[in-house]
Amino acid sequence: MNASLEEFLIARRDTGRSLLVPYVTAGVTPKWTEVVHAYVDAGADAVEVGFPFSDPMLDGVTIQEASDRALAAGTTVRGILDEVATLDVDVPVVAMTYSNLVFQRSAAEFCAALRGSGLRGLIVPDSPLEEVGDLADAAAAEGLDLVLLAAPSSSRARLREIAGRSRGFVYALTRMGTTGEGGEISEQAARLGRELKELTDRPVLFGFGVAGPERAAELADHADGVVVASALMRRLLDGAGAGELGEYVSSIRRALDQGARWAVHPATAPSPTT
Amino acid sequence: MDVMTDPGTTGRFGAYGGRYVPESLIPACHEIEAAFREAWSDTEFRGRLTMLLSVYAGRPTPLTPAWRLSRELGITLLLKREDLTHTGSHKINNVIGQALLAQRMGKRRILAETGAGQHGVATATAAALLGLEATVFMGERDIERQELNVLRMEVLGAEVVPVTSGSRTLKDACNEAMRHWVSSVDDSYYCIGSVMGPHPYPWMVREFQRVIGEEAREQCAAELPYGVPDYVVACIGGGSNAVGTFAGFVDTAARLVGVEAEGGAAATFGRAGVLHGFRSLVLQNDDGQVTEAHSVAAGLDYPGIGPEHAHLRDAGRARYETVNDDEVIRALRRLAHTEGILAALESSHALAWVIRAAESGGIAPGSTVMLTLSGRGDKDIASIKEML
Ligand SMILES: Cc1ncc(COP(=O)(O)O)c(C=O)c1O
Numbered sequence: 115m116n117a118s119l120e121e122f123l124i125a126r127r128d129t130g131r132s133l134l135v136p137y138v139t140a141g142v143t144p145k146w147t148e149v150v151h152a153y154v155d156a157g158a159d160a161v162e163v164g165f166p167f168s169d170p171m172l173d174g175v176t177i178q179e180a181s182d183r184a185l186a187a188g189t190t191v192r193g194i195l196d197e198v199a200t201l202d203v204d205v206p207v208v209a210m211t212y213s214n215l216v217f218q219r220s221a222a223e224f225c226a227a228l229r230g231s232g233l234r235g236l237i238v239p240d241s242p243l244e245e246v247g248d249l250a251d252a253a254a255a256e257g258l259d260l261v262l263l264a265a266p267s268s269s270r271a272r273l274r275e276i277a278g279r280s281r282g283f284v285y286a287l288t289r290m291g292t293t294g295e296g297g298e299i300s301e302q303a304a305r306l307g308r309e310l311k312e313l314t315d316r317p318v319l320f321g322f323g324v325a326g327p328e329r330a331a332e333l334a335d336h337a338d339g340v341v342v343a344s345a346l347m348r349r350l351l352d353g354a355g356a357g358e359l360g361e362y363v364s365s366i367r368r369a370l371d372q373g374a375r376w377a378v379h380p381a382t383a384p385s386p387t388t
Numbered sequence: 389m390d391v392m393t394d395p396g397t398t399g400r401f402g403a404y405g406g407r408y409v410p411e412s413l414i415p416a417c418h419e420i421e422a423a424f425r426e427a428w429s430d431t432e433f434r435g436r437l438t439m440l441l442s443v444y445a446g447r448p449t450p451l452t453p454a455w456r457l458s459r460e461l462g463i464t465l466l467l468k469r470e471d472l473t474h475t476g477s478h479k480i481n482n483v484i485g486q487a488l489l490a491q492r493m494g495k496r497r498i499l500a501e502t503g504a505g506q507h508g509v510a511t512a513t514a515a516a517l518l519g520l521e522a523t524v525f526m527g528e529r530d531i532e533r534q535e536l537n538v539l540r541m542e543v544l545g546a547e548v549v550p551v552t553s554g555s556r557t558l559k560d561a562c563n564e565a566m567r568h569w570v571s572s573v574d575d576s577y578y579c580i581g582s583v584m585g586p587h588p589y590p591w592m593v594r595e596f597q598r599v600i601g602e603e604a605r606e607q608c609a610a611e612l613p614y615g616v617p618d619y620v621v622a623c624i625g626g627g628s629n630a631v632g633t634f635a636g637f638v639d640t641a642a643r644l645v646g647v648e649a650e651g652g653a654a655a656t657f658g659r660a661g662v663l664h665g666f667r668s669l670v671l672q673n674d675d676g677q678v679t680e681a682h683s684v685a686a687g688l689d690y691p692g693i694g695p696e697h698a699h700l701r702d703a704g705r706a707r708y709e710t711v712n713d714d715e716v717i718r719a720l721r722r723l724a725h726t727e728g729i730l731a732a733l734e735s736s737h738a739l740a741w742v743i744r745a746a747e748s749g750g751i752a753p754g755s756t757v758m759l760t761l762s763g764r765g766d767k768d769i770a771s772i773k774e775m776l
Pocket residue numbers: 477478503504505506507581582583623624625626627628629630686687688732734735762763764
């Protein structure tokens with residue numbers, strides 16, 4: 115696979131498909147890489163792999179628990195990278211972790227290590243625009259797409275900058291809060307999706323609180339797709355295996371495919387009013 | 389030297405500080421920074437703060453010579469008595485400032501994290517005073533260690549939320565407070581208890597605590613033959629009483645010394661890292677997993693240190709020392725016996741270093757030492773009893 119994360123996702127979206135990016139915490143079970151394969155077989159367009167951190171400020175109880183479990187099992191960055199390198203998947207794999215892991219030695223070293231293991235993108239939720247400079251340069255130098263977050267509280271000016279500087283996709287937070295299941299789809303999420311779509315042709319994916327096929331499809335209506343994390347990790351922590359998780363992802367895949375609206379396709383959507 | 393100035397809009401202290409928070413919190417940080425800048429240059433706000441610190445919190449606090457201990461140690465030891473403030477520690481200085489700011493910003497509720505419970509008690513107190521709600525996050529382990537302060541907060545009308553994640557101490561209480569802040573940022577103000585967190589907190593908290601150093605500077609000028617002490621010493625958890633103290637002496641010849649608990653000594657054993665929204669020195673393993681701090685003093689059980697301390701260390705303007713639990717308990721008892729002052733376990737760290745340094749000749753005989761006694765020890769009686 116030679117395409118960048120962004121090229122890959124744009125190509126898929128432009129076929130009229132809603133994008134689906136499921137998440138797994140690396141090391142949460144010894145067989146977590148099987149979960150990645152199950153996601154891909156179930157129709158994932160990319161997979162987000164969480165590198166567990168001891169103090170996950172933006173995570174709710176589920177991903178906290180998954181992170182604690184992975185760390186207690188002795189998961190290390192080096193170990194994750196070695197396992198990622200053995201993955202045999204035909205969609206991009208994206209790392210998600212916190213600043214302290216990224217800046218441990220240097221952003222350049224971290225990005226080079228990710229790229230060396232075949233990762234195509236990186237999400238660092240506690241590195242906002244003002245702190246992302248060196249990291250963005252390091253990622254670009256390695257051909258790694260650095261995905262930025264946009265929040266319902268972001269001003270129009272910030273959204274413009276985020277949309278402009280994010281690579282791969284723009285990660286739109288459905289709500290003000292941590293990762294975790296549940297909650298209604300708010301009008302603010304829909305508005306954020308619409309605004310971002312106006313500002314960029316880059317894929318816009320919703321994340322946080324995306325649980326269940328209906329909600330996923332509903333949200334995907336307002337953007338290009340969804341990231342599903344806590345709903346999957348909750349099931350995994352409750353004992354679900356790769357097979358079951360794959361089925362859950364398939365159910366979301368089907369809902370997205372049925373619900374996908376041509377209206378979000380850039381070729382047929384009304385021209386952006388910026 | 390470029391230290392202890394305004395860290396600008398990026399909140400940098402040399403290589404440290406910054407604003408490492410999720411995008412969702414950035415607008416709130418901007419809003420607080422703007423509100424603080426405006427309030428801090430508003431004479432009415434400053435007047436109201438000064439008035440409350442005086443008639444409500446009991447400032448200025450005295451500078452008390454430790455007469456008998458000084459004689460024993462062969463030095464002149466002066467104690468800045470933050471233990472005599474309302475609620476019994478320096479935390480009240482910062483909290484009254486931030487609570488006034490929250491009120492000015494139209495917030496309804498104050499969130500806080502607490503370790504020893506002193507910041508929680510101060511927050512509950514200021515909230516009651518100004519008619520705000522208070523929610524305090526506290527690690528389950530600290531709740532056990534500091535039962536008395538939990539009761540105080542509840543009597544004052546605050547909600548105390550036990551934190552069960554991670555090490556169940558201060559660091560986890562910070563994580564949980566941040567998580568709740570993200571989801572309630574519209575009506576809630578996060579009142580951070582030390583010189584940590586994203587910009588503008590480390591700077592703002594320093595400004596609210598500088599009253600300690602400024603008063604002490606004036607008191608020293610009035611009392612000491614040369615006007616300035618040879619040493620200025622304070623204990624460090626996140627570093628707010630120390631930064632506030634140092635701010636009054638940074639432009640003098642006084643040697644500034646911060647004292648950390650051996651098991652939580654980020655300035656001594658930490659490496660650069662990002663935790664709780666800022667870059668500083670952090671106790672962590674090779675991978676960047678933050679390690680748990682251990683100290684008899686719940687208020688010092690923090691694996692990081694305020695970013696300005698990291699900068700002062702790098703710049704060579706302050707030095708950082710460690711003491712162990714045994715020395716701390718001995719120092720606490722010694723001060724109680726010689727001066728009739730029961731200091732907090734946290735504050736006793738600063739004292740333990742002074743005793744060690746004076747006895748070993750590290751502090752030359754005849755030197756003058758100004759030590760900030762950050763709080764009173766009533767809250768620690770049960771822990772002390774266990775350790776005797
Ligand atoms: C009495 C006392 N001193 C010191 C500290 C440590 O905080 P800081 O380093 O911010 O002054 C605490 C914290 O709880 C405290 O209660």
